Amino acid sequence: MPTNKKEGLIFGSLMCFLMVLGMSIYNLVIHNSFSLVALATGLVPGFVVAFILDNFVVGIVAKKIAFSLPINKESKLQLILTISTFMILGMVTFMSLFGMLMEGGIPADFLGTYLKTWGMNLIAAFLYQLLIVGPFSRLVLGWVQNNAADDSAEEAA
Template sequence: MPQNKKEGLFFTTIVCFSMVMTMSAYNLLLHGQFSLSNLFGGLVPGFIVAFLLDVLVVSSPAKKIAFALPVNKEKKIQLIIAVSSCMVLGMVFFMSMYGVVMQFGFTKNFLSYYIGAFATNLIMALPLQLLVVGPVCRMILRKSRQRSWLKEKI
């Protein structure tokens, strides 16, 4: 877990980018629209929206909820699972909305499209975050701590 603001920003960036790229590819595959041009064409705007939502909207409430859950805060793995799960729920809530709006706009079928997208995205995003992206990004963070550029000056 990040220990200072620079580490937090670095960790948020790599997790967000990894999740946006993977979930974008997943959704494009589901809709039969996968191509590298479609993937990379939507990657930058999707990343910007996801990053802003993460930092400005989802992160603080998700962490408050996770820390309020009855988990053993002395056990780092339980805390990581709680925070990651709350973050995924919040991000899937908003990014599914973003995806539906970008693909279909606000139509009379918006709610049904959104519910379908939310369920489909949650099924992929939660295990992806808990089993792949989270562990890999935490490993990258640990290895990056050896670099002086992540250490805050006191």
């Protein structure tokens, strides 16, 4: 877990970018419209929106909910899984709507299309976050934290 704002920014940005990248590729592939141009076109606005939602809406609410639940907060695994679950639920809820609007506006069967989109994105995002992006981002964060500790030890010597 990040221990300061710099680590939080690195961790959050990496996690956000990788999730937007992976989910963009997933959605383009399942809609048979993958191209590097389509990926690049959607990636920047998707990352900006996801970063804002993550840092100012969903992340705050997800952490409040997670810390209010009767879980063992001393257990890193329980805390990570709880926060991640609420983050995934919130981000999929907003980003599915964002993707639909970017793709073609509000469809005639909005509710049906949204629920289908939300369900398909939830499954993919949950697996992608818990199995790939989360562990990778925590690995990078650990590397950043270890390098910061090494730098501090060298400065003290």
